Amino acid sequence: MKTPVSMLTMSDVTKVYRVKDSLLGGAGRDVVALDRFSMTINAGEIYGLVGESGSGKTTVSRLIVGLEPADGGDIRFDGTKVMGLKGRRRKNFTKQVQVIFQDPYQSLNTHFSIFETVCEPLVIHGIGDRQFRRARVCEILDTTGLTPPETYLNRYPHQLSGGQRQRVAIARAMVLEPRFLIADEPTSMLDALISFQIFRLLNHLRESFGVAILFITHSLAAARNLCDRVGVLYRGQLVEQGTAEETIMNPLHPYTKALLDAHPRFGSSRQKAYGVLRETERPIPDVDHCPFYPRCNPAMDNICNESTPTLKYLDSGRKVSCFLF
Amino acid sequence: MTQPFSTTQATKDAFGGGTERHVPYWIERFLDGWAIYRKNVIGRIGVVLLCLFALMAAVSYIPQWVNPIYNPMTGVDPQISYSTGPSFRHWLGTDNIGRDLFSQLLAGARVAFIVGITSALISILFGTTIGMVAGYYGKRTDLILMRFADMVMVMPTLLVVLILSALFGQLNIWVIVVMIALFRWPGVARVIRSQTMSLRHRPFVEAAIVAGASRFRILFRHILPNVMPLALLYMTFRVTSAIIIEAALAFLGFGDPGTVSWGMMLQWVWKTGHMFQAPYWLLPPGICISLITMAFYMTGRAMDDVLDPRLREEEIKR
Structure with missing residues (x-):
């Protein structure tokens, strides 16, 4: 190769994306x-x-x-x-x-x-x-x-x-x-x-x-x-x-697993292969924790909610951004 | 997909031949629009009236060609030295020095068309260009151009033109036309600007940007064809206002004395004191001014129906 x-x-x-402050209150939130x-x-x-x-x-x-x-x-x-x-x-x-x-x-x-x-x-x-x-x-x-x-x-x-x-x-x-x-x-x-x-x-x-x-x-x-x-x-x-x-x-990252779970399948509609998703709502993330933390089931308290993970290189040539690995 | 020729022939024949004939999109769109327009009664009346006035303008050259005494400006009937009512010799009568009113009315139609359409064209040209540039470039360019447009927009056209003609004496008809145009573009610019702003982020424009198209190309090849129908719609409304302004100027005595317009005719009735003595002189130009502006307005309204599907639906429900 x-x-x-x-x-x-x-x-x-x-x-x-900056959302402009509107004239009548309603503070603009940056996206x-x-x-x-x-x-x-x-x-x-x-x-x-x-x-x-x-x-x-x-x-x-x-x-x-x-x-x-x-x-x-x-x-x-x-x-x-x-x-x-x-x-x-x-x-x-x-x-x-x-x-x-x-x-x-x-x-x-x-x-x-x-x-x-x-x-x-x-x-x-x-x-x-x-x-x-x-x-x-x-x-x-x-x-x-x-x-x-x-x-x-x-x-x-x-x-x-x-x-x-x-x-x-x-x-x-x-x-x-x-x-x-x-x-x-x-x-x-x-x-x-x-x-x-x-x-x-x-x-x-x-x-x-x-x-x-x-x-x-x-x-x-x-x-x-x-x-x-x-x-x-x-x-x-x-x-x-x-x-x-x-x-x-x-998949390694819980989010990827959640995406795969979301895929419709014939028959086993209730059964989730991974079951990593805690919340279906997507809350607005705070700056200082893993963006997926609020929705993540296997998340580890005291680690995942306190700092943001960085992209890690694994031996297999894959990259993942999660404290679990 | 149906093909008129066999596949092999169509691929062989690179020019013409196997190619299907297709009408350009704008023609197709025009025909579609016309089909909707035709169903609109107001629009039909407008078009019929406009055709009548166009016919008047077209035949306005005939009377003076038949006999020089029918020249609307210089032709004087040697036998008549006062205003007379309608007769076989003068269909609408004559003015106080023996000029034929009917030929004046015909000439007035021609002037109304020239004034209305030229000044509308010029203001559409300015308005569309400025609106497109402001809408596309945005930011500071938009701000400057639109504040300038606001300034022009709030100026009372008639008053400003009156003052200018009072300053510079009698104005040529073309100067009047250009002045009306220069004061009437901001409305068009605003509408075209907002339309451009919505087109600017449409994927086909972005595709052109990604392909490396220049701003000039995007504005004139991609955006212009899409705002053109709207510009044409606004043109009909501008024609109306241009005709009214010219008539008002002429009636107030600031028209071009070398041109026979309907406003001029009204001015002559009034100046010679025939206002209430000669209805055959007063009424025709007055009615013509009302009718032609109404006709253009009706055409515009009907075009609006064609362009705005929401209006059209209401029309069907009723």
Whole structure:
């Protein structure tokens, strides 16, 4: 096995959304979306970022592509800082990093035909002439499974189904042949069968273009199906990381276990495999204890409620952020 | 998906041929909108009235071409030197120096359209651009532009234009048009700004940002087509106010003396003391001003129904 080459590194990235104080009392509370979050993605791998709603998964993707500024920490792509890139350097960066958004009904401009949509990145980066662009768009539509591509070129988003739209969005992201692709819950708006097709397509793209993918999802099944490694995110902190197979088949962190328990299963609806969850409500965390402490069954008093755990490296190459290990 | 040609042929034929024909989205949207618009009685009346006025404006060149005495400005009937009522020779009668009122009324329609539509276009141009920039850039740019808009908005247009024309003497009609436009953009800017602010964080705009699109490209390729219908709606309301302001200016004696507008006609009735002696002279321009502004307003109201689905639903329930 080749030694992995790290492509994207995020170290101690923090993002706080400030809620403004309203005029009539009601003190604004800052929402911590990411709390000293660190992650490395290697070239050519599919990295799954798993977590419940509001755990900061989407914030990670928005920070990487610069849709929002980070409040602290460092994000590097190929060793270059990506925060605050301007002008030609930013353009070069956007050529290599692209995003597939969550909602294919919102991410396509209704006024653009499919050709215009997929062609736009080529126009922006001034690649090729008319003929080349047309050929390129057809080629990428074909790759993403919209065949025959010619019949799609002059259509508009509202004439396509959700799955087809998402394929168009993927084609738009892939048309520049980026080296890194962020898929932000690309299938949450699609039904199971279409989702599976999209997973297969992503895997195919990785194999034929060697693109690294950050796959953001709330579905552990999808992560296991598709990813090489997964990271579990809770309240803006990475609580566990390891290979997809190991992490999901043999979870270490109580939160990962709770996530697996939450997965619906046929038959044994009452029975929980791990039973780690004490509270279903998610209280607002205090600063000075483990963020998962209030909901954690195996939590140890006097340890877990008094200090915050840090990410520990285990021998098996996994990382976990819990005092139990 | 149905395909008119066999798959192999469609893939072979790269230009035309196997490609299905599709109308551009905005045309389709326009046709959809028109289908809804047609069901609106108020809108239908508005469009019919507008067509009538447009016809008047179009035929306004004919009378003077038939006979120079029908020229609305300079044509004087040599046999008449006082105001006369409607006759076969002069359908609406003549003014006090023997000019034909009917041809004046037709010319007035032309001027109303020119004034209304040009100044509305200019104010829409300003309003949309400023609104989009303020809404997209936000922060300080937004603050400065919107406070400036507020300042312009609270200025009473008519009064300011009156003072300016009192200062600089009789103003050319185009100067009046531009001045009306320059005072009427803030309302448009506000609406477009709020629309832009809601569009700015939509995923398709963010996708364009991620693809590396410039701000110019995002504003004019992505946001503009989405705010355009709203801008057009506001244009109809701006047309109304521009026509009214021009008429008021002209009636008060500050219009362009070289142009025959309906406001000018009213000013002449009043100045020559025919206000209550010659209803055939007073009423037509007055009625025309009311009708054309009403027509534009009705068109705008009906367009509002098309653009705002909530209004439309209420319409159906009733």
